[in-house]
Amino acid sequence: MKYEIIGDTVPAVEFKLNKGDCLYTQKGGMIWRSENIEMKTNTHGGLSKAIGRLFSGESIFMNTYTSLRDGETIAFASTVPGEIVAINLSTDHPGIIAQKGAFLCAQEGVIFDVTFTKKFGAGLFGGEGFVLQDIHGNGLVFLEVDGNIKEKQLMPGESILIDTGNVVYFDKTCKYEVVPVQGVKNVLFGGEGLFLTKITGPGKVVLQTQNYYEFASQLVSIFPKK
Numbered sequence: 630m631k632y633e634i635i636g637d638t639v640p641a642v643e644f645k646l647n648k649g650d651c652l653y654t655q656k657g658g659m660i661w662r663s664e665n666i667e668m669k670t671n672t673h674g675g676l677s678k679a680i681g682r683l684f685s686g687e688s689i690f691m692n693t694y695t696s697l698r699d700g701e702t703i704a705f706a707s708t709v710p711g712e713i714v715a716i717n718l719s720t721d722h723p724g725i726i727a728q729k730g731a732f733l734c735a736q737e738g739v740i741f742d743v744t745f746t747k748k749f750g751a752g753l754f755g756g757e758g759f760v761l762q763d764i765h766g767n768g769l770v771f772l773e774v775d776g777n778i779k780e781k782q783l784m785p786g787e788s789i790l791i792d793t794g795n796v797v798y799f800d801k802t803c804k805y806e807v808v809p810v811q812g813v814k815n816v817l818f819g820g821e822g823l824f825l826t827k828i829t830g831p832g833k834v835v836l837q838t839q840n841y842y843e844f845a846s847q848l849v850s851i852f853p854k855k
Contacts (some may be wrong), residue, residue, distance in 0.1 A: 640713045641706035641773050646696035654705050654734035655694040660704035667695045705734045711839060712774040724765025727772055727798035727807060736768030761783025772797060776839025791826045794840030802834030
């Protein structure tokens, strides 16, 4: 299987498949495909995992595409302007924790689970960081990035504070916390909300320059109101 990421504004990833190659994606992710590719819709892992995906911003049902012969093509597109990032998971890679809604598509060997922040109170008020996607296994997984991408490699014990909606993913070797913003004035007038995401190394952290949910709320605020 080969792939190419195409486009700059709203990118897509196009695959050239061999016979028997499989990819799965959330509902509505496919934008074009060859005729000799079989599509099957299912819960992909059972009902419990399907309900978990719903909480993590993905669809209950997933579509699996299998190539019936060599040389067939299929493409999946991002939903907002930004980038697409590919991660190659293996038995030597412990996996990643991704922002909800980040998943685009993956090979069949990739396992998609849901995880929650351990501090319920912080999760309740911490916005997007409460529900996360635990992605591990063997194979390629592709994630959507809102805006542009920035990678940071954290050393052991090194920490970074991030606006929750600007996290794309981080290695499972990292420690993840939702921490309160310090200072009453900062909370009331700083515009950063009540909580930030704190990630401590070692491991890679991938950030995005756009927060889709914040952008959407800005659009809603200028809509005419009756």
